[in-house]
Amino acid sequence: MALTSQKYGVVVIRKTKLDDATHISLARKFGELNDVKPYNKAGRIHRLAYDELFDVGNMEHNGSIVDPISPRAQANRGNSLFHVDYSFNPRRAGYSLLLSHELPPRGTGGGTEFCDTRAAWDDLDEATKQDLLSKDYIACHSILHSKKIAAPEHFSDIDPADYPMGRHRLAQKHERSGRMNLYLAKHIHHIEGLSAEESQDLFDKLFDHATRDKYRLEVEWHNVGDLVVWDNNCTMHRAVGGPFAYKHRRDMRRATVHDDSTQAWELNKHSDVRQGLS
Template sequence: MAAIQTTGRYLDSLVLQFEIRASNSIFSSAIMSTTPTIQVIKNGFGAEITGLDFADGVTDEAYHSIEDAVKKHGFAVIRKTNLVDETHLELARKFGDLDDVTPYNKAGRLHRLKYNELFDVGNVAIDGSIVNLNSPRGEADKGNALFHTDSSFNPRCAGYSLLLAHELPPPGTGGSTAFADMRAAYRDLDEGFKALLHEKNYIARHSILHSKKLAAPECFKDIDPTDYFMGRHLLLQVHERSDTPTIYLAKHIHSLEGVAPEESQAILDRLFDHATQDKYIIEMEWKDVGDLVVWDNTCTMHRAIGGEFMTKYRRDMRRATVHDDSSQAWGFNPKSDEHMGLP
């Protein structure tokens, strides 16, 4: 009887070991099947990541997958993430310290969202209606349609931005986002022009009031941007995360420091004409609620694409903005919490 019991225990042990091995094999297969994959979108610029789902929380592995893709390709798209406000912010904090809307709230703007670290950048008004294009906010938001980088007009510029779709208009009604590859634009500059830019090492003066006035001149006709603070940053920089030269360009740039206005504008116009050629641009279409785009403001520009949705459909978009932590983050500005304009 003892021999039979011993044999039985031995068989039970074998069965248990088999079940454990099988379970581990299944678990390993599951991990492999959900390993993120990266598809480059165009000429090394932009990436779409699949295999990430944040329904069960934010992991370091997911963060590193996104951070690596953005470092290499400038921006990354992750579809149907299942992110909510809390996990959106949890992911954003892995990239660094967050900016917030508190300085803007002090200026009198009411914030619709629960968290001050989320910028309300869609077309949904405080009462839930669609923002009137002719309202002060509607006029101010027109500047978002110009190519820019986030927060270059503040003393400390933005590093990463993480934009999440909460509500989207119907397909075909507009609302996509365009990105420009500034590392490639630098690489392809005419060598003589590039040498001139390096020789002069221009400091650009950034003003959100300038870009808003460009986009809505009648509304801002009485505003002189030179009466207000401007962010001062080098025009040519090194993208430190990839150790690659780039152009830190934006329609926020009012002028080049120490350069006559006509010459300054001619240089900026030439750079914008070059950097916004189709070969450097990707227009990213938002498809589903939960779509997330993460980009690096220090090596890209972006702009919002309009459409008929602007007067017909709600577009609820929420952005977490990460302060730049590179050696160029503060440019030539005082280290203060001063903010200019509205987000």
């Protein structure tokens, strides 16, 4: 499966018989797993039995649907923006394995959309490629930046610049495939060495290019047990909304594998610091 996801970036397996334990066991075959222990210590109640599984559904620990005006709902709005997992932490994510446990009715939304950022690189004009390679731009990723974009009123008092950011090159070679890749996400707060205006202009140019329809794939969740595996280092993803959001339960659980490539820590100091649950 790892070899398949290296080629395609996203793999969909329907009607698996995985439970929490076998989900984790499968994920371990891809590498070392992230966990929710830092967030448990911070006071959030984890409703799942295993710390290696991230709760990315819309349910509270008591089984009720998340209140749309709650802090958790506001924070989760950032998941609707194209991003990669954990680029804002010192060590980024490699593979993510998302499994469905309970789904809303068909036609009410709740899909997961992906962008192929290797194909997006391939289609860049040569002048842009040369600019990215010669200047070796470094982007600074912040979970608070993307959350503030998605829910500006809720995060109005927070300045992302006051908090740690993950530093990664915009143009990278995807080691597993040997292809060049645009390492993009809405987490990107700024690009080093550029003015705020220049930074935003370059980000917008690349992000708008990489999210064109030709690079997109929406995965619809059909069955309990559907599993989607993706490589965060050659794809972006986002949660697709819909009328289900605060009416029907959606129980989704994700195992996240730490990146083990030479770019896993990129330009960041090795540290146990971890931000963000999603």
